[in-house]
Amino acid sequence: MKITLSVNGEGRSLDVDPRTSLLDALRDHLDLTGSKKGCDHGQCGACTALVNGRRINSCLTLAVMHEGDEITTIEGLGEPGALSPLQKAFVRHDGYQCGYCTPGQIVSAKGMIAEFSNGWPSHVSEDLEAVPDFSEAEIKERMSGNLCRCSAYPGICAAIRDAAPDEGLGEREAAE
Amino acid sequence: MTEQLKMDEVQPRLLDETGQGAITRPMDRPEGALKVSGRATYAAEYKAANMAYGVMVRAAITRGSYTVDEASVKDMEGFLGVWTDHMIRNSAQGTMNTNPVQPGLNIQYFGQPIAVVAAETFEQARHIAHALRIDYTSEEGFEVDPETASQVDESVPVDQGDLDRAMADAAFTVDATYTTKPHNSAPMEPHASLAEWDGERLTLHGSYQMLKYNRNELADSLGMDAANVRILSPYVGGGFGSKLGIAPEAIGAAVAAKALKRPVRCVLARQQVFQMVVRRTETRQRLRLAADADGRLTGVGHDNWQSNLPDEQFAEPVTAATHFLYGGENRRNAQSVARLNRMASGSVRAPGEAVGMLALENAMDELAEATGIDPIELRIRNIPEIHPESGKQYSSRSLAQCLKEGAEAFGWQDRQAPKARREGEWFVGMGVASAARTNILMESKARVTLNPDGTALVETDMTDIGTGTYAILCQIAAEMLGLDPSKVTVMLGDTDLPPASGSGGSWGAASSGSSVFLGAKAIRARLAERLGCAPEALRLQDGVATGGNNRRPLAELMDGPLVEEGHIQPGSKSDEMAQASYGAHFAEVAVNSVTGEVRVRRTLSCMAAGRILNEKTAASQVHGGMVWGIGSALHEGVEHDHRTGHVVNDDLAEYHIPVHLDAPRHDVLFIEERDDHANPVQAKGIGELGISGAGAAVTNAIYNACGVRVRDYPATPDKIFPHL
Numbered sequence: 001m002k003i004t005l006s007v008n009g010e011g012r013s014l015d016v017d018p019r020t021s022l023l024d025a026l027r028d029h030l031d032l033t034g035s036k037k038g039c040d041h042g043q044c045g046a047c048t049a050l051v052n053g054r055r056i057n058s059c060l061t062l063a064v065m066h067e068g069d070e071i072t073t074i075e076g077l078g079e080p081g082a083l084s085p086l087q088k089a090f091v092r093h094d095g096y097q098c099g100y101c102t103p104g105q106i107v108s109a110k111g112m113i114a115e116f117s118n119g120w121p122s123h124v125s126e127d128l129e130a131v132p133d134f135s136e137a138e139i140k141e142r143m144s145g146n147l148c149r150c151s152a153y154p155g156i157c158a159a160i161r162d163a164a165p166d167e168g169l170g171e172r173e174a175a176e
Numbered sequence: 177m178t179e180q181l182k183m184d185e186v187q188p189r190l191l192d193e194t195g196q197g198a199i200t201r202p203m204d205r206p207e208g209a210l211k212v213s214g215r216a217t218y219a220a221e222y223k224a225a226n227m228a229y230g231v232m233v234r235a236a237i238t239r240g241s242y243t244v245d246e247a248s249v250k251d252m253e254g255f256l257g258v259w260t261d262h263m264i265r266n267s268a269q270g271t272m273n274t275n276p277v278q279p280g281l282n283i284q285y286f287g288q289p290i291a292v293v294a295a296e297t298f299e300q301a302r303h304i305a306h307a308l309r310i311d312y313t314s315e316e317g318f319e320v321d322p323e324t325a326s327q328v329d330e331s332v333p334v335d336q337g338d339l340d341r342a343m344a345d346a347a348f349t350v351d352a353t354y355t356t357k358p359h360n361s362a363p364m365e366p367h368a369s370l371a372e373w374d375g376e377r378l379t380l381h382g383s384y385q386m387l388k389y390n391r392n393e394l395a396d397s398l399g400m401d402a403a404n405v406r407i408l409s410p411y412v413g414g415g416f417g418s419k420l421g422i423a424p425e426a427i428g429a430a431v432a433a434k435a436l437k438r439p440v441r442c443v444l445a446r447q448q449v450f451q452m453v454v455r456r457t458e459t460r461q462r463l464r465l466a467a468d469a470d471g472r473l474t475g476v477g478h479d480n481w482q483s484n485l486p487d488e489q490f491a492e493p494v495t496a497a498t499h500f501l502y503g504g505e506n507r508r509n510a511q512s513v514a515r516l517n518r519m520a521s522g523s524v525r526a527p528g529e530a531v532g533m534l535a536l537e538n539a540m541d542e543l544a545e546a547t548g549i550d551p552i553e554l555r556i557r558n559i560p561e562i563h564p565e566s567g568k569q570y571s572s573r574s575l576a577q578c579l580k581e582g583a584e585a586f587g588w589q590d591r592q593a594p595k596a597r598r599e600g601e602w603f604v605g606m607g608v609a610s611a612a613r614t615n616i617l618m619e620s621k622a623r624v625t626l627n628p629d630g631t632a633l634v635e636t637d638m639t640d641i642g643t644g645t646y647a648i649l650c651q652i653a654a655e656m657l658g659l660d661p662s663k664v665t666v667m668l669g670d671t672d673l674p675p676a677s678g679s680g681g682s683w684g685a686a687s688s689g690s691s692v693f694l695g696a697k698a699i700r701a702r703l704a705e706r707l708g709c710a711p712e713a714l715r716l717q718d719g720v721a722t723g724g725n726n727r728r729p730l731a732e733l734m735d736g737p738l739v740e741e742g743h744i745q746p747g748s749k750s751d752e753m754a755q756a757s758y759g760a761h762f763a764e765v766a767v768n769s770v771t772g773e774v775r776v777r778r779t780l781s782c783m784a785a786g787r788i789l790n791e792k793t794a795a796s797q798v799h800g801g802m803v804w805g806i807g808s809a810l811h812e813g814v815e816h817d818h819r820t821g822h823v824v825n826d827d828l829a830e831y832h833i834p835v836h837l838d839a840p841r842h843d844v845l846f847i848e849e850r851d852d853h854a855n856p857v858q859a860k861g862i863g864e865l866g867i868s869g870a871g872a873a874v875t876n877a878i879y880n881a882c883g884v885r886v887r888d889y890p891a892t893p894d895k896i897f898p899h900l
Contacts, residue, residue: 019299028298033221034214036413038364039446043828046364074214083209091208094796098642099211100364100413106212140836147828149364149414150642151803152796153839 003067007032008076016063023047025063026073034074034103038147045146048104048111049073053173055111057145074103077110085166086110089159097150105146109160112142113167134161134169177740179698181690183617184747187856190697191655191787196717198654198661202792205647206666207411207640216411219383220368220443227370228256229298230432230442231305232424233291234452235283238517238820239318242281244291248309254300258293258308259431265289266520267453268393268421269490270680271386275396276421277487283312284485285517286822287451292428294440318517320821322458322483325514334499334565337506339464342475346466350542354463354535356889357813359456360449361524362833365413367453368443371429377404378434382426385415386678387637391671393422398430410669412679415641417523418453420680450826454522455814457482457492459531463539466506471547473504473558478536483514484521492521496528497612497868498536500570500754503560518821523680525804526864529613530871534808534889537609537872541879551608551876552579552588552760563754571853572860574784575610575758578847582760582782583608585845594883602766604777605881609869611759611783613682615851615860617746620687621674624653624695624742628734630719632657634666634695638676638688643863644793648685649692651790652857656696658716674741682757682861685789687744690855694742702740706733744855753853757865759783761802761873767882772897774878776806780843781870786851786860794862795844801866802842807834809871810890 004013007030014029021040026032026049035058038046042060049058050072078084086106089095096102116138121128124141132138139157148156181187191199210216235242246258265277265288283290293308295301319325343349370381378400384390387407395402412419429442444452464477480494495509524530544551556576562569583589591606598604622636634653640646646666654661667673677687704714709723716722719730749755762780767773781798788794811832815824825831850858871889879885884899 017297017299019303024298027221031223032214033217036218036365037220037443038366039828041446041827041829043446044364074212077213079213080209080215083213087209087212090212091204094205094792096208096211096642097644097793097796097800098364098412098414099207099216100218102211103214137837140839144835144837147364147833147835149362149416149833150796151800151834151839153803153834153836154799154842155796157836 001064003064005066006070008072018062018064020063021059022061022063022066023058026058032073032075036100036104038101045108046101046104048108048146050107050111053114055108074107077106085163089163093155093159093162094152095155095159096152101146101148105148105156108143108146110167113164113169117169117171118173134164177698178743179694179740180743181694181856182745182747183749183855186852189850189858191857194655195715196655196658198651200788200791203647203651203661203790205644205793206650207646218365218411218413219370219381219409220441222370222381224370224372224439227439227441228294228296228436229301230292230294230428230440231301232289232428232442232444232448233293233305233308234448235286235288235290237283237312237314238286240283240312240314242283242290243311245309245311249304249307252304252307254295254297255304256294256296256436257432258291259435260291261431262398262427263289264397264424264427267423267522270420270523271389272421273389273392275393278397285519286820287519289424289452292432292442294432294436320516320518320816322481322514322516325516327515329513332510334507334509336565339475339477339506339508342466342506343464346474347469348467348543348546350463350465350539350546352463352539352542352887354461354538354887356459356531356534358458359524359808359812360814360831361416361418362828362831363414363416363418366444366446366449367419367423367425369426369429370439370441371433372439373434378430379406380426380430381408383412383419384409385412385419385639385641385680387639387669387671388675389678390422394426397422397427407671408669409639412639412641415679416525417527420523424452446828447826450831451519451823454520456524457484457521459492459494461494461535463535465539465543467543467547471549471554471557473502475506476502476504477508479510481512483516483518486515488520490522493528494532496614497533499565500563500756501610501612502558503564507565516821518816519823526613526867529864529868530808533869534872537869538875541876552583555579555610568752568754571753571755572786572849572851573758574847574849578758578760578782578784581845582762582780586762586780591880594880601769603769603882604766605877606762606764607873607876607880609761609872609876611761611865611869613757613861613865613868615755615757615854616681616683617750617855618677618683618687619745620677620691621741621743622676622688622691622695623674624692624699624740626657626699626738628731630659630663630730632659632664634664634692635673636668636676636688636691637671637673638684639669639679641679643679643684643797644790645684645688647793648689648789652689652692653696656693656700659719682864686855686857686859686861689789689857689859690744691742693857694744695740698740699738702738703733749853755854757785757860757862759865761870763873763877765874765877765881767878767896769900772893772900774810774891776840776874778841781866782845782847783862783865784847784849785862785865786849786854787858788846789859791846797863798844798866799842802870803834803839804867805870806838806874808889809874813890
């Protein structure tokens with residue numbers, strides 16, 4: 001089936017099997033292998049991409065469901081020599097080891113900061129109505145869908161806290 | 177030229193004299209920008225022209241024989257073929273260097289790889305693999321229960337003095353049995369291979385830890401000459417033992433690619449990683465400790481029961497640390513390996529210590545309580561003068577210092593009696609455990625090139641599985657050659673490069689690091705000669721050589737690149753001295769008085785592993801070890817079906833590895849240490865030290881919090897709340 005996606009700001013037309021996941025479309029059809037396949041079942045978060053600004057597990061959705069959608073992958077956030085604040089902070093805080101879950105962690109963090117800024121509560125929020133505190137517990141709860149078997153969790157959290165102000169923390173979207 | 181060193185003598189501490197300041201400092205990983213931008217390429221991310229997709233097929237019976245019915249799928253869209261040739265039963269064991277068991281058309285466990293299918297696209301191949309009809313002939317009489325197995329290999333590796341007598345005469349004893357469930361390495365990157373043939377030559381992009389062995393294992397499995405095999409693994413998405421040996425997807429990709437005369441990529445599904453690679457065995461461990469009135473050990477017994485497939489040589493070295501950590505003249509270890517029709521057991525991070533120290537360090541906690549001696553004082557009191565079994569001297573061993581300094585930093589003095597500290601619904605307590613991991617040096621080679629423009633290149637087939645190899649080899653070369661680390665490029669993961677130790681057994685950094693050290697040392701000797709000074713008098717810093725009364729930039733000393741190979745080999749020092757890394761883990765936990773839920777609040781590890789090559793990557797290794805310890809203490813356990821032996825919880829939703837919210841604050845302290853007997857860089861392994869004992873600190877803290885002693889791992893709430 002022929003579809004057109006907007007990937008990292010660029011229109012991309014491709015012809016995919018209806019069974020092709022968005023993740024496999026990115027990796028195998030568009031050669032954007034930064035999004036990783038860790039489980040292919042939405043259990044590890046390594047494939048996290050932003051679809052119209054919201055983070056999703058790209059292995060759990062079919063490419064043909066995204067005609068016209070705006071997809072942002074790790075490649076769209078920055079590149080060597082022009083890394084985003086989050087990417088730089090992950091390097092500085094050693095928020096990775098093997099690096100395989102890393103793109104998913106970073107894209108997820110980007111989406112999480114936006115959710116946070118728009119006042120979305122989480123399971124650990126004390127008050128569902130109040131603006132939540134950007135605390136360690138909130139970050140960890142909201143990032144718990146991104147597994148890291150190397151267990152670079154301390155560095156990942158430190159990197160997110162460090163970079164969040166430069167990644168738009170606190171900037172509410174105009175309309176939900 | 178090659179600079180060779182067999183580690184027979186203590187070597188000078190050259191890295192303390194060089195003065196560039198590159199070594200030890202917490203440098204960012206040089207490959208970091210590639211990893212965080214998604215540009216680091218893992219095995220499944222290479223593409224070849226006209227590539228086909230392979231998918232492995234697994235056995236759905238426990239024992240018997242099979243044939244594949246090609247006709248059942250040959251008309252499906254995209255079908256290219258199905259093959260059963262050369263299938264390996266499970267991954268090769270670490271450093272095996274030969275083919276794993278190849279059972280032909282026989283099945284020995286549920287989940288065994290039995291065929292590979294290939295198709296034009298991944299979706300087609302996956303569909304065909306599911307649709308493929310397999311004709312099975314089942315055989316009865318298979319066994320999947322370790323407690324009733326008919327074939328059990330028994331051995332008594334240590335029987336010294338009279339343990340029964342020591343137990344009978346002791347002032348205090350502990351005699352307790354602990355059990356652990358099987359574990360899965362679960363690296364985030366599933367095993368993946370892209371096979372390309374050029375005539376008789378095979379190139380494999382794979383995800384492997386030990387390339388020089390993997391090359392021989394692959395060649396042997398395919399019945400070909402290893403000289404015709406090249407494996408590339410520049411980036412490996414985690415290994416933890418599961419990628420030590422050649423795995424089923426490499427064989428599948430190579431077989432299909434050869435038949436089709438086109439490249440084939442084959443990636444294991446997550447469920448297949450859980451079912452057909454290797455697991456860590458379950459264990460049952462009986463610990464017997466005998467102590468005198470002062471808490472000094474007079475006897476240590478550590479017997480273990482585990483399981484594996486028939487014909488696997490590997491057995492979990494459960495008592496690895498028990499042999500040397502504490503004294504006591506009467507000692508006994510017995511081991512029983514039940515032969516079962518369940519997936520193979522093999523190495524998972526810190527084979528031996530990871531589960532053996534759970535039991536040993538729990539038993540020490542039980543002894544501390546029985547004697548009324550503080551757990552830290554009890555451990556320090558039992559540090560032996562010499563190895564209690566072999567009589568050897570120890571190399572550097574800062575265990576007492578780790579326990580003391582860790583306790584101070586953690587606030588151990590605030591620890592109270594069990595159940596004494598309560599915060600609302602929560603009991604709060606602290607636990608401690610020693611850490612110990614045997615240190616090993618392995619043969620390793622590297623080529624080092626220094627260019628007149630002040631840049632350098634390090635080349636070796638060593639791998640970086642997240643451990644920090646790119647960083648530490650860069651730092652060693654930079655330190656030795658007097659260069660800023662940004663001037664050094666490290667090339668890894670290609671069997672065309674000099675063969676290294678590989679990543680495993682915590683020996684990678686020190687072994688491959690020593691080879692780089694030696695190569696760079698040979699270059700220093702040549703520079704000294706050109707400068708007209710003795711090698712000891714040479715000083716290299718920021719691209720300038722100083723020695724004798726001369727001072728010249730490298731460019732003036734060199735008319736072309738200087739290329740030297742370093743070659744380290746283990747020597748008599750490995751046999752003469754008892755070598756290990758040591759440490760102490762601390763945990764504070766809260767246990768819910770109603771539900772039995774455990775939350776780990778904060779943790780600390782104080783580690784001593786010789787020279788620390790990079791404080792940042794070393795700390796990350798220890799973070800990982802602690803979180804793995806928490807996983808083994810609280811969450812992880814493979815469940816085998818009681819009827820068929822198959823792995824029931826074969827994915828990341830059902831096999832629970834720790835997530836962000838499970839990972840508490842973790843402080844890491846390093847003790848300044850050099851191990852002169854270990855290798856010429858005086859460093860020891862740290863990758864597995866972090867998990868060794870870590871889980872026991874958590875379960876000891878659970879006891880201190882709520883008074884419930886969980887001896888059946890993992891310590892899930894159902895094992896706690898009925899006893900509150």
